[in-house]
Every structure is written in structure tokens, then in C-alpha cells.
Amino acid sequence: MNLFTPEEQQQIIQAIRSAELETSGEIRVHIELLCPVPDVMDRAVQVFRQLNMDQTAQRNGVLFYLATDDRKFAVLGDEGIDKVVPADFWETTKEVMRENFRAGRFTQGFCLGIERAGQQLRQYFPRLNNDSNELSDEISH
Template sequence: MAGLFRRKKPVHFFSVAEQDKIVQAIKAAEKLTSGEVRVFIESRCRFVDPIDRTKELFAQLDMVNTAERNGVLVYIALKDRQLAIYADEAIYTRAGKDFWQEEVWKMLRMFNKEDYAEGIATVVIEIGEVLSQHFPYNAATDKNELPDDIVFGN
């Protein structure tokens, strides 16, 4: 897996402040819930449908193994201008199809204004709020199952 992903951010896209804003949104969202939120950004989507790529990454990032099946992956392919949100089975049905579609549209609206970091951060926080309704944070039992950093692909 190490060869597939690189941790270094693309210098040309996010400033340090923008990257920090997204990471802080992930951390804030996860303080509300036992759920896990990840953000994956790459240049090109290898699939026609970005949800197919997101499903593949969800498995590769080991998100299928969260204890409560409540992980969510936000995926963006910058050059191809594609994005998707993939939620594990336990949270997808509880939040409802309309919620997930609205979050994608919200991100698209902000991206159209070229406010990428804010769009990602806003959606991540809202995902955390929905996760908290169904999988609230429990200080006694919760552990951070996955890293909170942004994952950058090729």
C-alpha cells in the first residue's frame, strides 16, 4: 500500500493553512462521534464513476474494518473534477440517501466558487454531526481507528 499513496501534499494546490483547515475539520468531526472520516485527494480518477474509485479506496485505506462500520470517505479527483462520498453500511442507511447527495452538492457549489478547502471542511464537519447522532462519542470506549491526515494519491 505504501507505493499507492503518498503523504506529501501537492504544493500547487493547498496552502499549509488550507491543509490544516481540512485536518482540523476531520479532528473536530471525530470528537463528536465514534465514526471515522477520511479525505482522499488525487489528480485523476481511474474510473468513469468516482464512486467506484471511492469504494476501492475505502477498502484499501482499511476503512471497511472499523468496529461499528461507520467510516466515511470524502474523495476528490482534482484534474478530472470528480468527487464522491462513500459511507459504510451502518451510517449510509441511517443518514439517508438525501443527506449524502446534499453533501456532494454542497461541496460542488463551494468548488464552483473555487473555495475547495472550505468546501471539504464544511462537509467533513456536517458528516461528523450526522455521525454523532447515530454513533455518539464515548470517552470511555472510543479510540481513533484511522489517521486524521489527508491522504494524497498520484
């Protein structure tokens, strides 16, 4: 997992924390070397469940998944957020990330994708007074 320096990992974690400040939504980033299944979205669903992202109260988790050596990535929103964002939201978010990834700006790509997801989460799932951070903000591997 040498794609990101410790400082870059902290930038991504800070982007997650900033995005979650004003929402009850949860954002996670998962990075691994290889995607063990042919379809990257199938793997994203597996990881989503392994990280218990399907257990949030409002079903408003968003997973950013990257298999570095396979050069595959996915963005997956749980059913609560998926049914309220614009139909092309995940695809346009991936395109913003893809442009940065192609230019070798992986940290910026993640941060921009996370920021976009945070904007949607704030709009549809504003932070409540009794809200708690249900999932870790750390990058999982």
C-alpha cells in the same frame, strides 16, 4: 497536490478532528490528480477499502474523495452510517461542497462537508468512553 496550501490542509485536518471529537465515526479525505476508473464512485469504493475504512468496528467511516485534474469527487459512507442517515444526505452534502468548489472555495467545501458528516455521526454514533481513533486524520494521496 498543490490545490491546498499547508495551512489549508491543516484546516481540513482540523475539521476532521473536530468532527470526530464527539463520535466513534471515522472521516478520511483522499486526494489524487486523476481518477483511474470511469466511475468516481467505483474509485471511492477502491480507496475506501485501501484505507481500511471498511474495517471500523461500527462500519461508520466516511470518505471524501477528490480527483483534482479530472474534477470529480465523491462522498461515501460505510454501511453502518449509510443505513441511518436521511436518504438524500450524501447527495445534499455533495451539493453543498459542489457550490463551494464551483466558486473556488475547495477548503471551505471540504470543511462544510466534513462538518455535515460529523453532525450525522454524532447523532447516530456518539463517542464512547473506550473509543479510539481507528484511522489517521491526515489527508491521503
